[in-house]
Amino acid sequence: MTKVSIQTLGSFGDVMPFVSVAHYLKEMGADVSILSPSDYSGAIEARGIKAKAVEDFTLAAWDKEAEQRGTLKNPLNFFRDWDEMVAPYVDRTVEASLKAAEGADIILANSICAPAQMVAEYYDIPFILNAHQPAISATRVYPCAMLWKPGMPSFLHKAGYAMVWGAQRAMEKALSGHRRKLGLRAPHNLGASRGKPRTDMVRLTTVSPFLIPDAPSDWQPYDVLKPYPSLVRGESAVLPPGVEAFLQAGEPPVFIGLGSMDVEAYASDLRVILDTITGRGRRAILSAGLAKKLDGPVGDQHFIVGQVPHDLIFPRCSAILHHGGAGTLDTALRAGVPQIVMPRHLDQFWHADALWKSGVAPKLLKRGQVAHADIETALAFALSAEARAFAKQVAEPLLTRNGAKEIAEFTLSRIRSGRQSAR
Structure with a gap:
């Protein structure tokens, strides 16, 4: 063999x-x-x-x-x-x-x-x-x-x-x-x-x-x-019941996750991001690791998850805010969902720039310097009908490979x- x-x-x-x-x-x-x-x-x-x-x-x-x-x-x-x-x-x-x-x-x-x-x-x-x-x-x-x-x-x-x-x-x-x-x-x-x-x-x-x-x-x-x-989806892969119930209870949420190596995330950035999403009347799904870094409560309208299959959850989200890792951006591209990228190091900056220049994401967010206006601008782009339509168009040929x-x-x-x- x-x-x-x-x-x-x-x-x-x-x-x-x-x-x-x-x-x-x-x-x-x-x-x-x-x-x-x-x-x-x-x-x-x-x-x-x-x-x-x-x-x-x-x-x-x-x-x-x-x-x-x-x-x-x-x-x-x-x-x-x-x-x-x-x-x-x-x-x-x-x-x-x-x-x-x-x-x-x-x-x-x-x-x-x-x-x-x-x-x-x-x-x-x-x-x-x-x-x-x-x-x-x-x-x-x-x-x-x-x-x-x-x-x-x-x-x-x-x-x-x-x-x-x-x-x-x-x-x-x-x-x-x-x-x-x-x-x-x-x-x-x-x-x-x-x-x-x-x-x-x-x-x-x-x-x-x-x-x-x-x-x-x-x-x-x-x-x-x-x-x-x-990613190859397992034959029996399903979303946890709590996640499924949350998704069905309202409009598609914004997914927020900053990668498995993200041992340092700025609580101030996360608070600005969540407050801005809340102010727009939107919901968010937040990774458990990031939720622990917040000084205060996440908010009843948002949901905290552990490890979930991204290929199952991303297509049901309105936008994906992530660190710019190769796997996350690939899954988001194939899901046909607009992206918002907050890079940390290495290839993540090139990924963020390439997605921005291609029209799938707004200009990258700078860690530790995120302002309410930055998130408003990024969300306005990602949640627009034009961005959503273009993201779906991008996904079609990718799914054939x-x-x-x-x-x-x-x-x-x-x-x-x-x-x-x-x-």
Whole structure:
């Protein structure tokens, strides 16, 4: 049986797209597992996929410390905190990656799990480096989403990819001792934007076709574009009775959620947002994590939820106010609902800007600086009949694509092409 090792050390939003891909790989007869932070092992196994984890590593604890240090605010801070926030986890991550990929025919991983390519090289199997935003394949057409900020000129596009390359080279150096232990002497290329990767590796960018419809003409032959792997709905997935009753009791609400990694949300922002929604006579659904950050009551006309299937609840909302994560925006696009984006870091700013320029969302909201007038303007746009009609129009062609299935098929095709090359 074909064995596929998927490896990621990112947030819940990074893990769940791979769960969707794993669903189709399993459906196609593959033996598939996902290496992730232990925080998500239960969620992975609940969907019938084998879960692997890095020993003594939880993303919740790491992200809390990173927030306190400001590690992810910019690349300089990331390198500044390298010895405390990255280096201590290298050994155990390499060990977990080796164990997870033992006997595998291919590894599909994102760059967060940096040892994955070295492990693929050690086992002499094909490797797919995956990013859910333009970040690993340099192009002049789109900026490197992980480093872009509003106002950044287009002539700096390539510089952003070069900085990602620099971060990957730093990880390569951190892995040099492990390479020697594994007997890997050849120069190691982590698939960065500079330098040609090994022949059995490809760089796979998976983005909603609405944001990037076609592969840039200046990409290399080993750069591949596929649709974002949208969530796969469970056969028995339903909304909790309380949520269903709330939805049926009035007009479609505004959904407010700021992502699984959002350990710091400004209570003042949330209060302004809720008060403005209330003032317009509208209702809201608020994630439980955000509700806990409010100083006062949420209000009887609003509803607090835990984890709910976004693909079930979004189509029944009037607008989606979120952090700009790739998975949330993809689900909202496919639901045909206008979006309001309040980014926090990394690719979220590029997503917010791209949605604004495409007409699906108003201009992004700045955290810690949200005023009543800002929310009024954003809601006026999102709740307009024109925005709703355009969002539905955008959704129609997206629903004809199945990114997760396409990626699963592509992964298996890479195994076959690798075997043919060996012969």
